[in-house]
Amino acid sequence: xxxxxxxxxxxxxxxxxxxxxxxxxxxxxxxxxxxxxxxxxxxxxxxxxxxxxxxxxxxxxxxxxxxxxxxxxxxxxxxxxxxxxxxxxxxxxxxxxxxxxxxxxxxxxxxxxxxxxxxxxxxxxxxxxxxxxxxxxxxxxxxxxxxxxxxxxxxxxxxxxxxxxxxxxxxxxxxxxxxxxxxxxxxxxxxxxxxxxxxxxxxxxxxxxxxxxxxxxxxxxxxxxxxxxxxxxxxxxxxxxxxxxxxxxxxxxxxxxxxxxxxxxxxxxxxxxxxxxxxxxxxxxxxxxxxxxxxxxxxxxxxxxxxxxxxxxxxxxxxxxxxxxxxxxxxxxxxxxxxxxxxxxxxxxxxxxxxxxxxxxxxxxxxxxxxxxxxxxxxxxxxxxxxxxxxxxxxxxxxxxxxxxxxxxxxxxxxxxxxxxxxxxxxxxxxxx
Amino acid sequence: xxxxxxxxxxxxxxxxxxxxxxxxxxxxxxxxxxxxxxxxxxxxxxxxxxxxxxxxxxxxxxxxxxxxxxxxxxxxxxxxxxxxxxxxxxxxxxxxxxxxxxxxxxxxxxxxxxxxxxxxxxxxxxxxxxxxxxxxxxxxxxxxxxxxxxxxxxxxxxxxxxxxxxxxxxxxxxxxxxxxxxxxxxxxxxxxxxxxxxxxxxxxxxxxxxxxxxxxxxxxxxxxxxxxxxxxxxxxxxxxxxxxxxxxxxxxxxxxxxxxxxxxxxxxxxxxxxxxxxxxxxxxxxxxxxxxxxxxxxxxxxxxxxxxxxxxxxxxxxxxxxxxxxxxxxxxxxxxxxxxxxxxxxxxxxxxxxxxxxxxxxxxxxxxxxxxxxxxxxxxxxxxxxxxxxxxxxxxxxxxxxxxxxxxxxxxxxxxxxxxxxxxx
Numbered sequence: 074x075x076x077x078x079x080x081x082x083x084x085x086x087x088x089x090x091x092x093x094x095x096x097x098x099x100x101x102x103x104x105x106x107x108x109x110x111x112x113x114x115x116x117x118x119x120x121x122x123x124x125x126x127x128x129x130x131x132x133x134x135x136x137x138x139x140x141x142x143x144x145x146x147x148x149x150x151x152x153x154x155x156x157x158x159x160x161x162x163x164x165x166x167x168x169x170x171x172x173x174x175x176x177x178x179x180x181x182x183x184x185x186x187x188x189x190x191x192x193x194x195x196x197x198x199x200x201x202x203x204x205x206x207x208x209x210x211x212x213x214x215x216x217x218x219x220x221x222x223x224x225x226x227x228x229x230x231x232x233x234x235x236x237x238x239x240x241x242x243x244x245x246x247x248x249x250x251x252x253x254x255x256x257x258x259x260x261x262x263x264x265x266x267x268x269x270x271x272x273x274x275x276x277x278x279x280x281x282x283x284x285x286x287x288x289x290x291x292x293x294x295x296x297x298x299x300x301x302x303x304x305x306x307x308x309x310x311x312x313x314x315x316x317x318x319x320x321x322x323x324x325x326x327x328x329x330x331x332x333x334x335x336x337x338x339x340x341x342x343x344x345x346x347x348x349x350x351x352x353x354x355x356x357x358x359x360x361x362x363x364x365x366x367x368x369x370x371x372x373x374x375x376x377x378x379x380x381x382x383x384x385x386x387x388x389x390x391x392x393x394x395x396x397x398x399x400x401x402x403x404x405x406x407x408x409x410x411x412x413x414x415x416x417x418x419x420x421x422x423x424x425x426x427x428x429x430x431x432x433x434x435x436x437x438x439x440x441x442x443x444x445x446x447x448x449x450x451x452x453x454x455x456x457x458x459x460x461x462x463x464x465x466x467x468x469x470x471x472x473x474x475x476x477x478x479x480x481x482x483x484x485x486x487x488x489x490x491x492x493x494x495x496x497x498x499x500x501x502x503x504x505x506x
Numbered sequence: 507x508x509x510x511x512x513x514x515x516x517x518x519x520x521x522x523x524x525x526x527x528x529x530x531x532x533x534x535x536x537x538x539x540x541x542x543x544x545x546x547x548x549x550x551x552x553x554x555x556x557x558x559x560x561x562x563x564x565x566x567x568x569x570x571x572x573x574x575x576x577x578x579x580x581x582x583x584x585x586x587x588x589x590x591x592x593x594x595x596x597x598x599x600x601x602x603x604x605x606x607x608x609x610x611x612x613x614x615x616x617x618x619x620x621x622x623x624x625x626x627x628x629x630x631x632x633x634x635x636x637x638x639x640x641x642x643x644x645x646x647x648x649x650x651x652x653x654x655x656x657x658x659x660x661x662x663x664x665x666x667x668x669x670x671x672x673x674x675x676x677x678x679x680x681x682x683x684x685x686x687x688x689x690x691x692x693x694x695x696x697x698x699x700x701x702x703x704x705x706x707x708x709x710x711x712x713x714x715x716x717x718x719x720x721x722x723x724x725x726x727x728x729x730x731x732x733x734x735x736x737x738x739x740x741x742x743x744x745x746x747x748x749x750x751x752x753x754x755x756x757x758x759x760x761x762x763x764x765x766x767x768x769x770x771x772x773x774x775x776x777x778x779x780x781x782x783x784x785x786x787x788x789x790x791x792x793x794x795x796x797x798x799x800x801x802x803x804x805x806x807x808x809x810x811x812x813x814x815x816x817x818x819x820x821x822x823x824x825x826x827x828x829x830x831x832x833x834x835x836x837x838x839x840x841x842x843x844x845x846x847x848x849x850x851x852x853x854x855x856x857x858x859x860x861x862x863x864x865x866x867x868x869x870x871x872x873x874x875x876x877x878x879x880x881x882x883x884x885x886x887x888x889x890x891x892x893x894x895x896x897x898x899x900x901x902x903x904x905x906x907x908x909x910x911x912x913x914x915x916x917x918x919x920x921x922x923x924x925x926x927x928x929x930x931x
Binding site: 331442 | 515537588643647653654655755757759761803871873929
């Protein structure tokens with residue numbers, strides 16, 4: 074697979090992954106902007122509003138017809154959080170031209186459509202249509218309020234909020250209900266014009282077309298893209314230490330039958346010069362695989378929970394542990410989660426454990442090369458992190474990670490915050506009496 | 507092995523039925539690093555009452571799922587999930603109402619991993635102690651599921667559609683029902699349903715099909731036994747047990763699911779055709795390009811989370827659609843209106859034409875997803891058809907057939923609505 078990244082317009086870069094293997098082609102267009110409390114909701118709203126209609130396809134019906142004609146192509150608003158960067162734009166999935174009747178030229182037409190969605194929205198008097206803004210704003214609010222419906226994700230969101238209250242990282246990718254409610258069509262149009270001119274743009278394409286063909290289609294599509302002073306100061310603030318000497322504890326009560334325990338750690342020293350392969354192997358050993366210390370001990374041996382796993386946020390330099398437990402098991406489960414990290418710190422894992430973890434990481438990374446969606450996600454993340462490597466590069470590096478590298482990572486990690494979501498108990502229901 | 511080439515979609519399928527009755531399907535994908543293997547049995551949560559040649563046996567709710575968890579234990583004390591993971595594979599398993607499947611994806615050591623897969627699934631090993639421990643773990647899983655509004659809205663709809671029968675119970679069972687499971691229950695169900703003639707092995711990747719066959723012949727029992735028979739109870743036809751169900755939970759906005767039963771077409775091409783008709787009918791009636799959806803989207807009554815699907819299980823089939831809405835009854839009323847309109851006027855030709863083209867594109871893209879393809883091949887086999895036949899069958903469907911389908915299946919009085927509403931605080 075050929076990979077090429079080049080700037081095609083001022084602060085607009087195209088990464089083209091040329092391959093003949095897939096029947097599915099992908100294209101994503103991403104505006105990068107800083108994640109802040111004040112702008113997150115406005116940013117999150119923009120792709121949805123743009124998606125409601127363009128100059129030549131003024132409503133969703135017209136857009137739906139155009140996409141169905143392109144063999145059921147999909148273009149969806151994309152709002153993503155990459156540490157303290159908010160990425161907004163569109164992700165398109167469509168059938169690769171190599172598998173369609175000659176002359177279909179779906180990829181080029183998708184590029185044109187995406188360009189239109191971005192820079193030629195349906196407006197009146199130069200402003201977004203109030204009905205479109207009102208409608209999408211309501212949906213955004215419902216989405217934010219819906220965060221509490223899936224309790225595992227909710228507990229991780231709350232952990233982030235409690236752990237990083239003075240860091241932009243705590244801001245949810247959709248912002249907040251308060252911020253969203255304050256958005257009107259005039260203010261939003263103004264904000265849209267500002268970020269359209271100032272945001273660096275990363276475009277990804279995976280499919281059978283050449284870089285030159287895709288570049289040509291995109292340059293034509295983005296001919297009228299306004300470009301002003303680019304916001305080049307984007308990045309994520311990595312805090313090395315926990316906020317206080319010891320972990321901070323937070324508890325919340327909701328009507329749930331299973332408790333959710335989420336623990337937040339700062340990765341610390343290893344983030345000075347992050348070794349992406351070694352970090353992944355460490356995570357696989359600690360809690361990121363079915364042969365990890367968390368899975369084998371907290372779940373299997375002690376039956377303390379139904380799930381217990383860890384994952385890393387390499388943008389922010391954090392490790393988050395998530396587990397589902399019975400309310401009474403809180404102390405035991407927390408104690409074990411911390412004890413297992415201590416075990417990794419002291420090298421209490423076998424050569425076999427290390428080999429298995431390396432194999433698992435190496436395989437997972439290699440398999441990214443077989444999925445257009447995973448490739449897009451990988452390259453967006455690594456481009457933003459400033460890392461120039463392919464999944465295969467990391468896959469090979471993972472195979473030579475040492476036990477020493479793993480324990481060194483673990484030794485620099487500090488527990489910063491603990492969040493526990495528990496159910497309503499007898500005492501709480503009789504509180505008024 | 508039989509080789510079927512599908513040049514239009516650039517796929518090749520190798521197939522063979524072993525003397526022991528197992529069907530092996532290999533979709534070769536040249537140039538891919540990873541391979542995917544799925545070993546499935548035509549056995550799920552709905553298969554509670556069965557006979558393996560002898561007397562009829564009744565099993566408690568949750569056995570198929572319990573068995574799925576426990577099969578990973580090996581007699582030598584090892585765990586197949588760990589064995590596969592340690593060898594660089596990504597293993598997993600799932601149990602539905604009609605199927606239980608074990609699968610892995612790996613980019614190296616495929617043959618070794620395949621051997622592990624075939625071995626552990628065909629080797630039953632259960633003890634009193636391990637059953638007890640699993641009751642604890644699954645009990646936790648059940649609690650987690652019970653907290654999920656999606657699960658509650660679905661189970662309540664099933665109870666609206668089915669007055670009796672196994673589809674009224676959750677695939678995982680309840681804490682009480684799984685308490686009744688003993689090692690004997692598991693051995694009996696394994697013997698009956700994990701019988702090669704009741705199973706299928708699907709492999710997707712750049713593999714040697716003959717080598718896959720050879721491994722399967724080596725590892726699996728040679729004996730051929732007939733597949734078990736199941737009894738799903740009397741069919742209540744299309745009448746509803748009840749038309750509404752409601753529950754209150756900690757959710758931010760009402761979650762809803764509506765649906766109706768479908769009399770399943772006979773296995774084979776008729777069933778594949780019915781599934782495609784249902785999909786096209788649903789896309790034309792309420793898909794993201796339909797007037798119904800676009801109108802309700804603009805009114806703020808539906809969002810992009812609105813989805814539909816059709817499931818076949820327990821000798822029956824049902825169509826389901828739902829998502830989140832601030833006013834599910836309004837959505838339901840709009841559906842009834844739209845059905846009445848389409849009953850009268852038929853499906854719009856141009857809309858149908860676009861949906862057919864779009865579905866073709868989608869089905870083509872789905873071929874890239876090894877997991878999806880493996881599952882489609884397996885489920886297709888159990889339903890009597892080859893998943894790749896979706897393309898010629900789709901091609902043969904016209905607008906009139908879709909309109910006819912809607913008029914005969916989506917009758918207003920057959921629909922029930924289940925809602926989960928936010929708890930008053």
